[in-house]
Amino acid sequence: MNVPEKSYEERLAGFEARIARGEKIEPGDWMPEEYRKQLIRMIGQHAHSEIVGMLPEGKWIPHAPGFRRKLTLIAKVQDEAGHGQLLYRAAETLGKSREEMLDELLEGKAKYSNVFNYPTPTWADVGIIGWLVDGAAVVNQRMIAKGSYGPYARAMKRICFEESFHIKQGQDLLIQMVYGTEEQKQMAQDALNRWWYPTLMMLGMPDTDSPHLEKLRRWGVKVKSNDELRQEFVDLVVPQLRSVGLNPPDDDLYLNEETGHWHFTQPDYTELKRVISGDGPCNKERMDARRKAHEEGRWVRQALAVAKSKRGVPAT
Amino acid sequence: MNDTQLPIWEVFHQEKRGAPHVHVGAVHASDEEMALQMAKEQFARRLDCVNLWVVREDYVVKTNYEDPFFFARNTDKKYREVHSFPSPLKGKRRE
Numbered sequence: 295m296n297v298p299e300k301s302y303e304e305r306l307a308g309f310e311a312r313i314a315r316g317e318k319i320e321p322g323d324w325m326p327e328e329y330r331k332q333l334i335r336m337i338g339q340h341a342h343s344e345i346v347g348m349l350p351e352g353k354w355i356p357h358a359p360g361f362r363r364k365l366t367l368i369a370k371v372q373d374e375a376g377h378g379q380l381l382y383r384a385a386e387t388l389g390k391s392r393e394e395m396l397d398e399l400l401e402g403k404a405k406y407s408n409v410f411n412y413p414t415p416t417w418a419d420v421g422i423i424g425w426l427v428d429g430a431a432v433v434n435q436r437m438i439a440k441g442s443y444g445p446y447a448r449a450m451k452r453i454c455f456e457e458s459f460h461i462k463q464g465q466d467l468l469i470q471m472v473y474g475t476e477e478q479k480q481m482a483q484d485a486l487n488r489w490w491y492p493t494l495m496m497l498g499m500p501d502t503d504s505p506h507l508e509k510l511r512r513w514g515v516k517v518k519s520n521d522e523l524r525q526e527f528v529d530l531v532v533p534q535l536r537s538v539g540l541n542p543p544d545d546d547l548y549l550n551e552e553t554g555h556w557h558f559t560q561p562d563y564t565e566l567k568r569v570i571s572g573d574g575p576c577n578k579e580r581m582d583a584r585r586k587a588h589e590e591g592r593w594v595r596q597a598l599a600v601a602k603s604k605r606g607v608p609a610t
Numbered sequence: 611m612n613d614t615q616l617p618i619w620e621v622f623h624q625e626k627r628g629a630p631h632v633h634v635g636a637v638h639a640s641d642e643e644m645a646l647q648m649a650k651e652q653f654a655r656r657l658d659c660v661n662l663w664v665v666r667e668d669y670v671v672k673t674n675y676e677d678p679f680f681f682a683r684n685t686d687k688k689y690r691e692v693h694s695f696p697s698p699l700k701g702k703r704r705e
Contacts, residue, residue: 391615
């Protein structure tokens with residue numbers, strides 16, 4: 295190979311110029327160590343969130359009201375497992391193995407989205423997760439699809455395509471409840487009341503608390519700031535909810551005619567920090583369930599690991 | 611025991627007969643049968659698909675993005691391109 299010798303400064307300038315031109319960075323390209331680390335951290339947390347995200351809804355599969363809802367929910371949960379696999383693979387192209395990331399999750403060293411540490415006591419929670427949580431996830435993921443790292447952006451396109459089904463089934467489920475009995479409508483509103491602020495938190499710490507934002511933007515790791523994403527989500531979802539008579543639990547929520555944006559009360563970011571660090575309502579329950587599933591699935595993985603053909607043997 | 615780090619297989623997806631096989635991603639699997647099953651679940655669950663290829667990632671030979679010379683065209687090779695021969699028949703008709 296004819297790879298010319300270059301100084302760090304030359305390489306960095308080339309890397310940043312490529313991103314400024316809107317070109318993607320691909321595996322094998324030179325990249326600053328900090329870019330690699332930030333992406334491994336982001337993609338890893340994203341993958342863990344998909345895997346842990348199966349749990350709050352998965353528990354409703356045996357109790358889904360009706361066969362069609364049950365099949366839909368199974369398909370949705372399967373999608374989340376698939377998203378986790380796609381994301382672990384994207385992170386692997388940066389040099390960290392899937393095994394290593396899974397171990398970190400099981401050992402409790404890895405972080406994942408705050409929002410999956412809240413309980414799902416009613417069927418309406420399944421609807422609200424589809425509508426709000428997957429809605430916020432799509433706002434975030436559409437941004438990542440425009441990000442600078444090729445494998446992550448490509449994975450996002452596929453994931454967003456599937457998430458739009460998640461949002462629609464959530465809306466359909468919840469709207470059916472809203473037009474049902476008074477008790478069902480109340481159940482839907484109650485779910486919104488419990489999930490509204492955790493979903494706002496899901497889009498991350500406020501910009502004033504994001505010290506590396508400028509660099510992450512320049513490197514195309516973030517295309518929009520957390521506060522921009524949060525505003526985009528609120529503007530999108532508030533008119534949708536109101537149109538079917540659901541109201542977010544915020545007395546200070548109004549459309550600012552001048553800016554065209556909805557004014558809303560910020561969530562409690564100390565709660566976000568606490569839940570992310572392991573001290574939320576269901577963190578222990580989620581990790582226990584994940585470890586149990588890992589242990590109970592071991593015999594399946596061991597059976598699968600035995601290659602039946604010579605092509606399974608690693609190349610020498 | 612290391613039982614979650616299976617070999618990696620690149621996946622190529624053909625949407626319909628006559629279409630090219632397009633690289634769509636990768637799966638982890640211990641052998642080709644499992645790789646095809648995983649590829650089907652991961653990449654052909656919703657989209658139309660008539661054929662899948664899986665290739666062990668370590669058998670894929672790649673060029674280096676950092677090599678500026680590999681794809682460079684230092685000499686004029688326009689003679690290879692169709693546009694070098696604009697409408698050869700135009701105005702050349704012999705009675």
